[in-house]
Structure formats: C-alpha cells, structure tokens
Amino acid sequence: MMARTKRNPVQRRESLSRKRIIEASVEILDSSGEDGLTFSALSKRLATGPGAIYGHIANKNDLLTTACDAIVARTMKDCEFGATPHATIRALALSMFDAIDAHPWIGSALIRAELHSPMVRVQELIGQQIRALRVPKGRQWATVSALMNYILGVGGQNAANGQLARKRNLNRLDFLQAVSNIWLQLESTEYPFTRSVASQLPAHNERADFLAGVDLILSGVDALQQRRRSQNLAGETGVTATQLESKRPYYRGSRPRKGPGL
Template sequence: MPRDTLTADRIVRAAIELLDDEGLDGLNMRSLAKRLGSAPTAVYWHIKTKDDLVRLAGDAIWYEVELPDLDAADWRTAAAAHATGMHAMLTRHPWLGQAFGSHLLHGAGQARHNDLSLAIYEKAGFAAADADRAAATVFTFVLGSTLGPAAQVSLNRRLNKDGADGEQRMADAMKRATEIAMQFPRLRERLGTTAATEYAAAPDDTFTFGLQCLLDGFAARLAAGNTRRRR
C-alpha cells in the first residue's frame, strides 16, 4: 500500500485491533504495517513512535463511551451510566488498564470524560474539591474492577501460546490453589457449592453492587452535609 493512502486515523484503528488481539506486548510497527498491507516506514511517516501510537489509540477508545445528558438525567443516573460505560470500554480493551501504568496517556477523548465526571458530582452538590475526590474514587473503582478480567485475558494469551503445556499448567495451578483454599473454612464452604474455576472469577453483579454502594455513600454524605447546614 503506498504511503499516501494511509492516514493517522486508519493506523490508529488498526493499532486498536492489534492491541485487542495481541495486547501491548504484541504491538510493534512491523506487525501493524503487515495488518495494514503497508511498509513499516510508511507507518512511521504518520506516527513516529510506539509510545505515540499507544497514546493515540488509548485516547481514541474513550470516544466509545457515551456521555450522559446532564440536563435530562439526575446526577445518580448519570454517574451510574458514565461508570458503566467506562467499565464496558475498559473490558473491551483490556490493554488500556495496563497502559495506564506504562505509558503517558492524554488526549481530548479522555479529557472530555474527566470534565463530564466532575460536572456530574458538582451537579450532585459536591464542592469542587469533593467533586474531584468523588470522580477519582469512581474511576479508581471502575479501573480496579477491570483489572481481574484484563489479567485473565493476558494470562490466557500467554498460556495459549504454549498449547497443551499451557493448559496443563493452568490445570495444575487450579488444583494447587483449590487444595490451599480448602484449608480455610469460608473458602472451603464456597468451593463445596461451585466449581473452582467459577469461584476464581468475581461473583455475578460484583461491579454493579460495588458501584451502587459507592453512590449510596456519596448520597449519604451529601444528605449529612445538607442536614448540618440546616442546623
């Protein structure tokens, strides 16, 4: 493919697909150029470094998250929708959570969500400093909720490369983990009612439960503040 048929947007989209398939470790200019049917030098003409590519890809996927309309929804409905949208995006693209710890990420895509998040908690009634804290707390919770699935994707990718040996290593590890867990009464009770592989995963609705608890806490704090001001 001639260099002039490429665009930065096409390269970023292809990079997102490659990152979804292979993770951060699988992204390199040669593999990306092959996916685009181009030469690595043509890719470098538009985007100079892998770090730039990860930054651009990481920002582009924030546009997948729909922004709630603060004029049409109360703060709590907007907060739940925004957090759920972020969670879904981070689950679709598990490499982004890893990139937060290894790359300098910034851009308009993420900034518009940061700004909206602050607006949500200011609408709720928090002063600016507490709105910052509330937004950061929810983001930390959302990100943390996706780390387990992201780690599993990375582990599965690594083990799959080892074929049958990888499957055996997983089976052996699950067996040893189960033997250890059986020494503890509450873990033993739960393992008696579910398969070890199912128990290793987070229980159903864990994210929804945790998010509602956070928002309950915010609502209680706001109500308590209003009560103190009326006295």
C-alpha cells in the same frame, strides 16, 4: 522564499495518515493482543515500512495511548445518559467495564497514558455528574478519583484475568476455580479473609459485584451530602488531617529525556 501555503500537508493516494494507522493498530490489538502490536506487523498490514509510520506517530507509547483514546472516546459517545447523575454514572461504569473487557489492552494502556488523553474523558463525565449532585468543590476531586480509579481498576483487573485465562486455555469457570483453589491453600491463620472469599469466587458475578462497588461509593457520596446538609456546614475540605506530613521532598529531576512537550 519557500511555499507557505499548506492547505493539506500533502495528501497522496490512499496515503498513510494518523487515523489509518490508529485504526490498523486497534484491529491488531483486538485480534492479536498487546504483544501482537509491533511496528513490523503494523507496517505489514499498512503495506509500508516501519519508518513511514514514524512520520505520523511519535513512538509506541503514543500509538497505544491514541488507540486507547479512540476506544474510550467511542465508548463514551455511545454511552447512554441516565435520568439521574447516579444512573448516568452507573451506565458509564458498565460501558467502560464492557469496553475494557472487549479490548483488554486498554487496561494497561490507560496506565501508560500520560495524564491527559483517555483518562480525562472519563474524569470529565464523572465530574459533571458529581457537580450535578452538588458535591462541594473541595470534595469533588476525591470523589471523582474514587469512582474513576474503581472503574478503571476493577475493569482492568477483570480484563487481566480474562487474558490470563486465555493464556492458560481455561474458560471463565475453570479459571476462577483455579484461583479459588490457590487461595484455599493459603495459611488459614494468616489469610482468613481471602480463604473465606475464595469459595464464593467461582459463583460470583463480575458485573454485579462491580456495580455493587459503584453503588457503595455513591452511597458514600450521598451520606456525606446528607451529613453536610443536616449540619449546615460549608464542608469545603472535609479532611480530618491525621498523619499528614509527607516523608520525602517529592521528586526532583535527574535523567533528562526528550519526548513531546508534555
């Protein structure tokens, strides 16, 4: 029979490892952006060939997701807990906002990521705070979704703006001015709101506005909590089921692929 004892799956020299590959990927992503991460660039930096990398990583998606997860994990470990659930959520939100700003590629990587991995970390921490706020079970999911999507959405948008500005060789202010001008040139009859916001755009503070949104959602949580308490309701669903027929029979498979098992 063959060897069954495999304490270490072979540990050669300074050999390749998933960890080393991810570290190198993060370095490349941070220095050269998303487009900079290619298997040839990566293998050059690791002094090897592209083929070797595939011994440790499934494909580029895997690479991006894992790199993203590394940053998210690090961010959430360093994130300070606040005295109250509200404070903790705000702290987490700001940490994520800054992390995405510092590593803009996270934004798009989070989308590509397949359900588990990075998002779940965020979901968990927010969820714990939501539980601490005694939000009823039936509403927890929607509440966490609202917060998580806001944080990742606005964070990603902000980062995308930064990348766009860099591509155009503009600094923050010039970029916002340019956007403002474009918005001001829209049809005033069709775009009254956008035009009215346009002028405030260059002066606005991304982080302050970002936090204001978090507070808005949190105040919604509080309001529903208070209403529930004063009415002494079970409040399990909380959904007024309006227009709730789904229009399609949902998805049904056609094109088979391989990919790692979920």
